[in-house]
Amino acid sequence: MDQKELLVLKDVKKSYSSLSVLKGINxxxxxxxxxxxxxxxxxxxxxxxxxxxxxxxxxxxxxMMNGSELQSLNEAARIMFQxxxxxxxxxxxxxxxxxxSGDWREKALEALRSVxxxxxxxxxxxxxxxxxxxxxxxxxxxxxxxxxxxxxxxLGALDALTRLEMQRLIEAIWQKNRLTTILVTHDVEEAVxxxxxxxxxxxxxxxxxxxxxxxxxxxxxxxxxTKYSEEILAEIMGTRSARGTVLVxxxx
Amino acid sequence: xxxxxIDKKRGEKWLPWVIPALILIVWQGFSGxxxxxxxxxxxPTEVLKxxxxxxxxxxxxxxxxISLWRALIGFLIGGTLGFxxxxxxxxxKYIDLLFxxxxxMLRNIPHLALLPLVILWFGIDETxxxxxxxxxxxxxxxxxTYHGIKSVDRGLIEMGQAYGLKGFSLFTHVIFxxxxxxxxxxxxxxxxxxxxxxxxxxxxxxxxxxGYMAMNAREFMQMDIIxxxxxxxxxxxxxxxxxxxxxxxxxxxxxxxx
Ligand SMILES: Nc1ncnc2c1ncn2[C@@H]1O[C@H](COP(=O)(O)OP(=O)(O)O)[C@@H](O)[C@H]1O
Ligand SMILES: [Mg+2]
Numbered sequence: 001m002d003q004k005e006l007l008v009l010k011d012v013k014k015s016y017s018s019l020s021v022l023k024g025i026n027x028x029x030x031x032x033x034x035x036x037x038x039x040x041x042x043x044x045x046x047x048x049x050x051x052x053x054x055x056x057x058x059x060x061x062x063x064m065m066n067g068s069e070l071q072s073l074n075e076a077a078r079i080m081f082q083x084x085x086x087x088x089x090x091x092x093x094x095x096x097x098x099x100x101s102g103d104w105r106e107k108a109l110e111a112l113r114s115v116x117x118x119x120x121x122x123x124x125x126x127x128x129x130x131x132x133x134x135x136x137x138x139x140x141x142x143x144x145x146x147x148x149x150x151x152x153x154x155l156g157a158l159d160a161l162t163r164l165e166m167q168r169l170i171e172a173i174w175q176k177n178r179l180t181t182i183l184v185t186h187d188v189e190e191a192v193x194x195x196x197x198x199x200x201x202x203x204x205x206x207x208x209x210x211x212x213x214x215x216x217x218x219x220x221x222x223x224x225x226t227k228y229s230e231e232i233l234a235e236i237m238g239t240r241s242a243r244g245t246v247l248v249x250x251x252x
Numbered sequence: 253x254x255x256x257x258i259d260k261k262r263g264e265k266w267l268p269w270v271i272p273a274l275i276l277i278v279w280q281g282f283s284g285x286x287x288x289x290x291x292x293x294x295x296p297t298e299v300l301k302x303x304x305x306x307x308x309x310x311x312x313x314x315x316x317x318i319s320l321w322r323a324l325i326g327f328l329i330g331g332t333l334g335f336x337x338x339x340x341x342x343x344x345k346y347i348d349l350l351f352x353x354x355x356x357m358l359r360n361i362p363h364l365a366l367l368p369l370v371i372l373w374f375g376i377d378e379t380x381x382x383x384x385x386x387x388x389x390x391x392x393x394x395x396x397t398y399h400g401i402k403s404v405d406r407g408l409i410e411m412g413q414a415y416g417l418k419g420f421s422l423f424t425h426v427i428f429x430x431x432x433x434x435x436x437x438x439x440x441x442x443x444x445x446x447x448x449x450x451x452x453x454x455x456x457x458x459x460x461x462x463g464y465m466a467m468n469a470r471e472f473m474q475m476d477i478i479x480x481x482x483x484x485x486x487x488x489x490x491x492x493x494x495x496x497x498x499x500x501x502x503x504x505x506x507x508x509x510x
Contacts, residue, residue, distance in 0.1 A: 053414055055413060055414055073414070075416070078414070081411065083407060085408055088506055089432075089506045090429075098415050098417070099412075099416040126507075140415070
């Protein structure tokens with residue numbers, strides 16, 4: 001399998017006044033990979049994602065996208081936020097068409113169809129449930145055909161059932177397009193369920209970079225699933241057991 | 253079931269008018285039996301008669317149209333200035349730093365306090381009235397435009413940027429619609445200011461317009477015309493408020509659940 005590096009982070013740092021949030025992140029993301037970033041709340045997951053999206057400048061280090069250094073907005077990436085951020089004054093179709101030009105209607109409808117909401121095209125976002133709003137937000141990101149999809153806890157505010165449904169949708173879309181995806185989540189099981197690799201952020205560093213080797217579709221009942229989840233969770237909580245572990249800690 | 257619903261709707265439509273109608277009836281009745289002497293307050297029918305008489309002579313239309321014209325021009329000048337200032341101060345940090353403090357200081361001077369000065373500057377011709385109306389309208393439009401823009405959800409702006417919007421497109425798709433409801437609040441409020449300012453200015457410094465008509469009638473003790481003028485002002489105020497509300501309903505229709 002020939003692999004191409006899509007995104008490389010070299011010693012990326014970020015601090016807010018006296019608070020050092022990212023202390024030198026080194027990561028490489030391959031084309032077509034599904035990567036999850038997990039970590040405690042406030043550990044800098046969103047900050048890292050916003051830096052990758054080019055919405056915020058790093059305080060140090062380099063971000064290489066497709067081999068060239070990222071200077072401003074990452075045009076090849078699209079980000080989806082936890083709170084959806086649909087424009088309440090635009091109808092759903094217009095929300096999806098945001099930032100598109102030319103023959104955008106057909107594309108937007110197609111994207112809306114891919115998340116199963118084409119019949120809501122001409123309604124306002126206020127008429128949608130939380131899960132539907134996130135599906136529209138997902139369609140809005142997909143319609144730009146990005147090379148890199150950034151998901152910042154997109155399912156964090158959803159109820160358990162809707163969450164499962166959305167996880168399946170995200171996995172199906174990823175399998176169909178082989179779109180490099182970085183998912184930020186605080187739900188370890190969600191990360192293990194969906195990702196090729198799980199990255200744990202801790203104290204501003206990458207604490208763990210764990211490849212998940214399990215066939216898809218993954219089953220929660222699979223003992224490997226439990227093992228991965230428990231190990232990663234232990235790492236995040238700092239209660240990692242002394243006995244043998246499958247984890248490979250990257251310490252610099 | 254359905255019929256009950258329709259009746260309820262009709263009831264909701266008429267209910268706000270019950271009290272005004274009641275007042276009118278009581279007023280007419282009390283005037284008729286002499287509890288309210290005509291010297292204090294003429295009856296509604298007297299006021300109506302005065303209105304008919306003045307319309308027939310064309311006097312009423314002249315006064316109303318000149319008042320409307322002053323209100324409109326003053327509102328357009330003040331509103332446009334307030335809007336532009338609010339827009340630029342809300343959008344650009346350095347313009348904000350340059351202007352906002354000064355504007356906040358000026359805002360604390362009641363614009364009607366300038367009336368003597370304005371009369372000395374411009375006399376009692378059109379400029380003085382339009383100047384005062386414009387000044388009165390400027391601040392509420394400014395403040396609400398400014399705050400509207402400042403309070404647009406940062407998350408939505410960031411989202412817009414992440415989706416490639418910048419400059420003018422970010423403004424038209426995200427910032428302006430986000431600020432619109434606050435801007436409209438400012439406009440609606442300033443319409444009220446517009447009429448009060450005009451009433452005062454026309455009463456004190458004018459030789460035409462509805463306010464002048466009332467002042468002039470005072471000299472001849474024409475109670476009916478005075479009350480008529482007051483009612484006309486009330487109607488004009490109601491009319492402009494209704495128009496503003498219409499715009500609100502149209503432009504902010506997304507706020508109602510679709
Ligand atoms: N614009 C900002 N100004 C100051 N501090 C910030 C800013 N953005 C984030 N932070 C701080 O940086 C830390 C990491 O935030 P964030 O990346 O949002 O965490 P996470 O997404 O992992 O919960 C937090 O302590 C937060 O308070
Ligand atoms: Mg976050």
